[in-house]
Amino acid sequence: xxxxxxxxxxxxxxxxxxxxxxxxxxxxxxxxxxxxxxxxxxxxxxxxxxxxxxxxxxxxxxxxxxxxxxxxxxxxxxxxxxxxxxxxxxxxxxxxxxxxxxxxxxxxxxxxxxxxxxxxxxxxxxxxxxxxxxxxxxxxxxxxxxxxxxxxxxxxxxxxxxxxxxxxxxxxxxxxxxxxxxxxxxxxxxxxxxxxxxxxxxxxxxxxxxxxxxxxxxxxxxxxxxxxxxxxxxxxxxxxxxxxxxxxxxxxxxxxxxxxxxxxxxxxxxxxxxxxxxxxxxxxxxxxxxxxxxxxxxxxxxxxxxxxxxxxxxxxxxxxxxxxxxxxxxxxxxxxxxxxxxxxxxxxxxxxxxxxxxxxxxxxxxxxxxxxxxxxxxxxxxxxxxxxxxxxxxxxxxxxxxxxxxxxxxxxxxxxxxxxxxxxxxxxxxxxxxxxxx
Amino acid sequence: xxxxxxxxxxxxxxxxxxxxxxxxxxxxxxxxxxxxxxxxxxxxxxxxxxxxxxxxxxxxxxxxxxxxxxxxxxxxxxxxxxxxxxxxxxxxxxxxxxxxxxxxxxxxxxxxxxxxxxxxxxxxxxxxxxxxxxxxxxxxxxxxxxxxxxxxxxxxxxxxxxxxxxxxxxxxxxxxxxxxxxxxxxxxxxxxxxxxxxxxxxxxxxxxxxxxxxxxxxxxxxxxxxxxxxxxxxxxxxxxxxxxxxxxxxxxxxxxxxxxxxxxxxxxxxxxxxxxxxxxxxxxxxxxxxxxxxxxxxxxxxxxxxxxxxxxxxxxxxxxxxxxxxxxxxxxxxxxxxxxxxxxxxxxxxxxxxxxxxxxxxxxxxxxxxxxxxxxxxxxxxxxxxxxxxxxxxxxxxxxxxxxxxxxxxxxxxxxxxx
Numbered sequence: 001x002x003x004x005x006x007x008x009x010x011x012x013x014x015x016x017x018x019x020x021x022x023x024x025x026x027x028x029x030x031x032x033x034x035x036x037x038x039x040x041x042x043x044x045x046x047x048x049x050x051x052x053x054x055x056x057x058x059x060x061x062x063x064x065x066x067x068x069x070x071x072x073x074x075x076x077x078x079x080x081x082x083x084x085x086x087x088x089x090x091x092x093x094x095x096x097x098x099x100x101x102x103x104x105x106x107x108x109x110x111x112x113x114x115x116x117x118x119x120x121x122x123x124x125x126x127x128x129x130x131x132x133x134x135x136x137x138x139x140x141x142x143x144x145x146x147x148x149x150x151x152x153x154x155x156x157x158x159x160x161x162x163x164x165x166x167x168x169x170x171x172x173x174x175x176x177x178x179x180x181x182x183x184x185x186x187x188x189x190x191x192x193x194x195x196x197x198x199x200x201x202x203x204x205x206x207x208x209x210x211x212x213x214x215x216x217x218x219x220x221x222x223x224x225x226x227x228x229x230x231x232x233x234x235x236x237x238x239x240x241x242x243x244x245x246x247x248x249x250x251x252x253x254x255x256x257x258x259x260x261x262x263x264x265x266x267x268x269x270x271x272x273x274x275x276x277x278x279x280x281x282x283x284x285x286x287x288x289x290x291x292x293x294x295x296x297x298x299x300x301x302x303x304x305x306x307x308x309x310x311x312x313x314x315x316x317x318x319x320x321x322x323x324x325x326x327x328x329x330x331x332x333x334x335x336x337x338x339x340x341x342x343x344x345x346x347x348x349x350x351x352x353x354x355x356x357x358x359x360x361x362x363x364x365x366x367x368x369x370x371x372x373x374x375x376x377x378x379x380x381x382x383x384x385x386x387x388x389x390x391x392x393x394x395x396x397x398x399x400x401x402x403x404x405x406x407x408x409x410x411x412x413x414x415x416x417x418x419x420x421x422x423x424x425x426x427x428x429x430x431x432x433x434x435x436x437x438x
Numbered sequence: 439x440x441x442x443x444x445x446x447x448x449x450x451x452x453x454x455x456x457x458x459x460x461x462x463x464x465x466x467x468x469x470x471x472x473x474x475x476x477x478x479x480x481x482x483x484x485x486x487x488x489x490x491x492x493x494x495x496x497x498x499x500x501x502x503x504x505x506x507x508x509x510x511x512x513x514x515x516x517x518x519x520x521x522x523x524x525x526x527x528x529x530x531x532x533x534x535x536x537x538x539x540x541x542x543x544x545x546x547x548x549x550x551x552x553x554x555x556x557x558x559x560x561x562x563x564x565x566x567x568x569x570x571x572x573x574x575x576x577x578x579x580x581x582x583x584x585x586x587x588x589x590x591x592x593x594x595x596x597x598x599x600x601x602x603x604x605x606x607x608x609x610x611x612x613x614x615x616x617x618x619x620x621x622x623x624x625x626x627x628x629x630x631x632x633x634x635x636x637x638x639x640x641x642x643x644x645x646x647x648x649x650x651x652x653x654x655x656x657x658x659x660x661x662x663x664x665x666x667x668x669x670x671x672x673x674x675x676x677x678x679x680x681x682x683x684x685x686x687x688x689x690x691x692x693x694x695x696x697x698x699x700x701x702x703x704x705x706x707x708x709x710x711x712x713x714x715x716x717x718x719x720x721x722x723x724x725x726x727x728x729x730x731x732x733x734x735x736x737x738x739x740x741x742x743x744x745x746x747x748x749x750x751x752x753x754x755x756x757x758x759x760x761x762x763x764x765x766x767x768x769x770x771x772x773x774x775x776x777x778x779x780x781x782x783x784x785x786x787x788x789x790x791x792x793x794x795x796x797x798x799x800x801x802x803x804x805x806x807x808x809x810x811x812x813x814x815x816x817x818x819x820x821x822x823x824x825x826x827x828x829x830x831x832x833x834x835x836x837x838x839x840x841x842x843x844x845x846x847x848x849x850x851x852x853x854x855x856x857x
Contacts, residue, residue: 217704218704221701222701225697225698225701228690228694229694231690232690232691232693235687235689235690236687238686238687242679242680243680245672245676245679249672250673252669252672253666253669253670253672256666259812260815260816263816402708403705403707403708407707407708410711410712410715411841414718414837414840414841414844417722417833417837418837418838418841421831421833424830425830428824428827431823431826432820432824435816435820435823436816438812438815438816438819
């Protein structure tokens with residue numbers, strides 16, 4: 001298994017340069033993933049280049065409209081000077097296929113925090129944005145989110161080596177069959193079902209408990225932040241747009257004035273500019289919201305790993321408990337004391353002592369059972385330890401990535417605010433000049 | 439300024455005094471250009487305006503020598519009612535005043551009285567409006583602090599506008615208002631309710647008859663005022679709407695900081711930048727609050743005042759129209775009948791003089807008023823724009839310092855990794 005070098009943290013050279021836009025900042029995050037270099041990313045360059053609407057018949061033979069996304073794969077070799085890059089291999093995938101891929105990864109690598117997909121439906125919207133899945137802005141942001149997902153998987157030390165993932169990128173037609181052939185759905189049924197079940201672990205692992213709690217807190221606070229952001233965006237939109245009324249009224253007013261006319265008219269134009277500027281500002285802020293959303297959805301993945309650990313721990317405890325129970329039964333059978341209620345014991349009390357033969361065969365069966373039980377516990381224990389080891393490796397990796405990405409996101413937010421302030425200074429300085437001429 | 443020499447250019451000096459609310463600094467300076475107090479005879483009034491028209495700068499002929507301030511609102515309780523008394527302080531060099539300083543207490547009703555006297559005596563001069571008696575929306579409590587402060591400022595402006603007026607500042611009623619310790623007894627004298635009734639009746643009667651032909655200059659004025667009135671009302675509404683939206687924005691913005699702070703509590707490495715962002719957002723909230731305050735204290739009151747002014751000017755124009763209509767009515771009567779021609783002739787002549795007077799008064803005050811409008815609105819808009827620039831500059835500084843702090847953090851980290 002190829003391990004990524006998690007030791008060095010390459011600082012992305014974005015801090016201090018206040019002139020770059022937030023989309024450039026986002027690209028820096030992507031570049032970091034690529035630079036970190038898994039074997040896969042050393043070979044391939046992955047893009048989700050386009051989105052297209054399709055119509056077709058669904059499983060219940062009804063017409064539906066859906067969007068497909070174009071995945072482009074290029075060999076990651078440097079292009080010589082003046083040369084043209086090789087034509088990419090491409091295939092189309094729809095959102096549900098991405099979902100299938102992710103479910104497969106979740107089941108196959110239960111100890112990995114699997115990167116989340118962009119949201120299925122637009123949430124935390126503010127009034128101007130539509131919550132319509134076919135809205136072009138939403139589709140565009142989803143395209144970016146899907147590309148991000150693929151790059152996250154491709155840069156993951158464990159997931160990037162998965163065959164099914166590779167086929168997802170390269171095999172348009174036969175992929176679905178290949179996934180189903182892995183039989184992951186059997187595991188999926190039992191594993192995923194039990195995730196929603198209620199069970200209690202006797203000796204919970206403190207680290208996982210703490211992690212689950214953190215994940216819940218993060219989920220709550222990011223949700224809150226996204227809600228506030230949406231409301232703030234809504235209000236700010238209102239403030240800017242009302243200034244557009246100044247533009248209209250000043251223009252009408254200037255028509256009846258002699259000396260004041262010119263100043264008013266040109267001030268009015270600046271007011272129009274000001275009102276229009278909010279659209280771009282808030283569109284950029286959506287990127288920031290998307291970065292937060294990614295980590296909001298990550299918390300679900302983290303929670304899921306904790307739950308899976310709980311399940312394994314629970315199964316281990318159950319196996320150990322079962323073994324202990326059987327051992328005790330054997331002891332009682334051997335010594336003749338009945339401490340544990342058993343049907344066999346009751347019937348023998350009621351219907352008379354069993355024969356020596358019967359007793360010996362029962363003992364033998366128990367011995368067998370105990371051996372199997374010991375084996376099961378040993379296996380489960382190993383599984384649990386392996387899970388804990390691999391999970392914590394991934395969790396440390398995740399924590400580092402999260403701290404870095406979110407810090408970048410905050411920096412990106414600050415850059416956006418600065419850009420907004422600069423625009424404001426310009427517009428109002430211009431307006432002041434015009435008022436001076438009144 | 440030393441001695442009694444008249445400075446060459448008054449206008450810049452005048453503007454300084456206009457904007458100086460406290461009026462602590464003033465000069466005891468020259469009196470009127472022709473050196474004599476203002477008599478009330480019509481012919482010299484006309485001469486006064488002829489003089490003014492010759493000047494390029496309409497404010498140039500008049501130097502302010504009455505300085506008034508309104509402050510210190512205090513609640514006054516009697517058995518019957520509760521009301522606010524304002525302190526009105528006057529400093530003057532005019533010889534008509536017995537003293538150079540006065541300190542009296544006045545209530546809103548007293549201001550109303552003064553204004554109606556001024557309007558009565560000078561029907562075609564533009565008398566600055568008073569703040570409204572009641573505010574329809576928003577304010578419920580008459581004695582709300584913000585309301586009182588807004589009103590105080592408007593009353594202060596009102597008296598200053600009067601004191602700057604070349605004719606109104608010489609009004610006897612104005613003097614009484616500024617000087618009498620007991621205004622109530624003074625108010626009972628002079629033309630009262632009934633005479634105002636009479637004038638209104640005459641005005642209505644004449645307006646029913648209608649105006650034959652309005653001189654073109656006044657038609658132009660009339661059309662302009664109709665349009666201006668609409669536009670200034672719209673601007674006022676827009677400004678108020680902006681304040682409303684800004685306040686709602688501020689309410690939401692205030693929730694940002696605590697959320698970031700809360701997040702910081704769950705984090706380790708990320709806690710520092712999160713706390714920094716929380717503090718940035720909070721500072722920006724404060725700046726936003728200040729900016730909204732400025733809008734509602736500077737821009738909106740000025741706009742609103744000119745909304746009221748527009749109504750005043752329209753009323754003045756109507757009164758002028760009525761005076762002309764009255765003259766025309768009598769003149770027509772004179773033309774048609776041969777009876778009582780001599781008596782009627784005298785009346786018509788008197789009315790004719792009255793029309794000429796009214797027209798001159800309005801004409802003069804109109805250009806004065808237009809200049810004042812331009813100055814006041816320009817400075818209010820400039821002030822608002824400046825405040826906005828300042829607001830964005832301050833927020834910019836906040837976020838730039840955040841970026842700087844993050845750059846320091848990262849280079850520290852680089853140092854750590856290297857070692």
